[in-house]
Amino acid sequence: MSLRNAYLLVFIVLLVDQISKIYIKTNFVLGDEVEVFNWFKIHFIENEGMAWGTKIPGEYGKLILTLFRLVAIGGIGYWLWDSVERKHSSNYLIVAIALILAGAFGNIVDSVFYGVIFDDSTSQLATLFSDQPYGKYFHGKVVDMFYFPFWSGNLPQWLPVWGGRDFTFFNAIFNVADVAISTGVGILIVFNKKAFHKH
Structure with missing residues (x-):
């Protein structure tokens, strides 16, 4: 896969992720839920950006997390570029890295910019x-x-x-960016030998 196609994949995933988030943010109040099927719902929540809503404690916890993610995106971006430039990396690896990069990018956009472009979603539609x-x-x-x-x-x-105890399977609430990251990691795990095979 060419670098251009890899970047195109990143762009498409990022675009779908941001369109879906902006739609939810401007059409749902925090906590609103729409049942699509009894096993699939659209349920609007917000979190600090870590899995399962975990946060780094302290006044600068959120800033530390965001800065760490920016550094990680730089590393993943270099990994993608290097894998394509070496000419012998498999398409499995390139697609996986592109998906992980797109997902990380999608969530970092929220962390960096959403605080200054949206108003609060509690008890009102955000603008x-x-x-x-x-x-x-x-x-x-x-x-x-x-x-x-x-x-x-x-x-x-x-x-x-x-x-x-009361139990729900599957109780995580996630977004398109999370799906991209999980899919990329899944490709690396399931197709490990093909992903890291050198031609």
């Missing part, structure tokens, strides 16, 4: 390019919306640790 933004540069929240609660119920008492 794009608001004159009363909810945050500042590098402190934006990542928009998530895809929710697949395939099964919800009470776990049997005999199960260790989780027995008797």
Whole structure:
């Protein structure tokens, strides 16, 4: 795969990711949910940008996370360029890296810019390019919306640790960027030998 095609893939994924996030942000109030099927819902949440809504504690936690991601994107971008330029990297590897780069880029856009281009989504629809933004540069929240609660119920008492508790599978809420990252990592794991095979 050429570098041009790899960048095109990154651009398409990034475009779809941002269009979906801007649509959700400007048409849903935080916590709103639309049921597509009983196992698939659009549920609007925001988080600080780490998996499962985890955050780095402290006043500068969010800034540290955002700066770390920017450095990581630079490293992934170089990895993509280097893999294409070497001419012998497999398309599996190039597609995987491009997807991971696109996903990381998609979430970093939220973190860097959303705090200054949107107002708050709590109890109101957010406005794009608001004159009363909810945050500042590098402190934006990542928009998530895809929710697949395939099964919800009470776990049997005999199960260790989780027995008797309410449980939902799958309870993560994510976005297009997260799908791209997960798919890229999945390709590297499932097609490991092909991805790292040298012609």
